[in-house]
Amino acid sequence: MPAASVVGLVKIYGRGGAAVRALDGVSLEIPAARFTAIMGPSGSGKSTLMHCLTGLDTPTSGQVLLGGTDLGRCRDAELTAVRRDRIGFVFQSFNLLPQLTADQNIDLPARLAGRRVDSRWRAELVELLGIGDRLTHRPAQLSGGQQQRAAVARALLGRPEIVFADEPTGNLDTASGHELLDLLRTSVRELGQTVVMATHDPVAASFAEAVVLLRDGRLAGAVADPRPETVLEALSGVTA
Numbered sequence: 669m670p671a672a673s674v675v676g677l678v679k680i681y682g683r684g685g686a687a688v689r690a691l692d693g694v695s696l697e698i699p700a701a702r703f704t705a706i707m708g709p710s711g712s713g714k715s716t717l718m719h720c721l722t723g724l725d726t727p728t729s730g731q732v733l734l735g736g737t738d739l740g741r742c743r744d745a746e747l748t749a750v751r752r753d754r755i756g757f758v759f760q761s762f763n764l765l766p767q768l769t770a771d772q773n774i775d776l777p778a779r780l781a782g783r784r785v786d787s788r789w790r791a792e793l794v795e796l797l798g799i800g801d802r803l804t805h806r807p808a809q810l811s812g813g814q815q816q817r818a819a820v821a822r823a824l825l826g827r828p829e830i831v832f833a834d835e836p837t838g839n840l841d842t843a844s845g846h847e848l849l850d851l852l853r854t855s856v857r858e859l860g861q862t863v864v865m866a867t868h869d870p871v872a873a874s875f876a877e878a879v880v881l882l883r884d885g886r887l888a889g890a891v892a893d894p895r896p897e898t899v900l901e902a903l904s905g906v907t908a
Contacts, residue, residue: 677730692885708882756823756831760838813844
């Protein structure tokens with residue numbers, strides 16, 4: 669069973685002559701324990717697709733499945749539980765609370781959900797991410813790369829079925845961005861994590877195991893075993 673899938677997904681914003689069809693009949697499977705990148709030019713629908721996959725937006729028609737769960741059949745409380753317990757999020761802006769230490773930020777979702785933190789798993793993540801000596805620091809005392817590492821630890825702490833990363837390197841310098849992407853790739857290879865990343869960067873996409881291309885709200889191709897040059901070539905064909 670795929671980690672997530674969409675079937676005939678349509679999303680329309682607005683009505684009448686002002687209506688915008690952000691997604692136009694997209695069907696896609698996200699394989700489990702794989703790193704998948706979603707790419708496309710501005711307005712291609714990649715952000716809308718990510719929002720529908722995570723239950724943050726409701727499609728106009730079509731089906732969104734997380735494992736065997738049809739998100740369209742979930743009530744608000746059920747959707748909240750799915751996002752809290754089964755999905756991890758990594759954002760471009762890190763989304764760390766400035767008044768809390770890195771340590772406290774990592775634990776925050778689990779504490780809010782009333783879940784016991786698995787201290788052994790937490791220690792393994794902290795070691796993997798290399799932030800053990802920064803846990804007592806607040807976000808303002810951390811570099812962008814360190815903040816994003818804390819955000820990744822927070823996303824992985826609950827062992828989610830799938831992690832969604834939305835332009836996760838957007839606020840990082842090149843070296844920090846590549847370190848983060850390598851960590852996401854490591855989480856897939858060594859921890860069996862499923863990662864889906866929206867990006868506009870062919871180099872970032874080359875860290876994934878497969879790239880899905882969108883154009884005008886429709887699937888426009890895919891790149892297996894991506895490299896920067898093959899992703900750029902495919903993306904150039906989509907934007908031409």
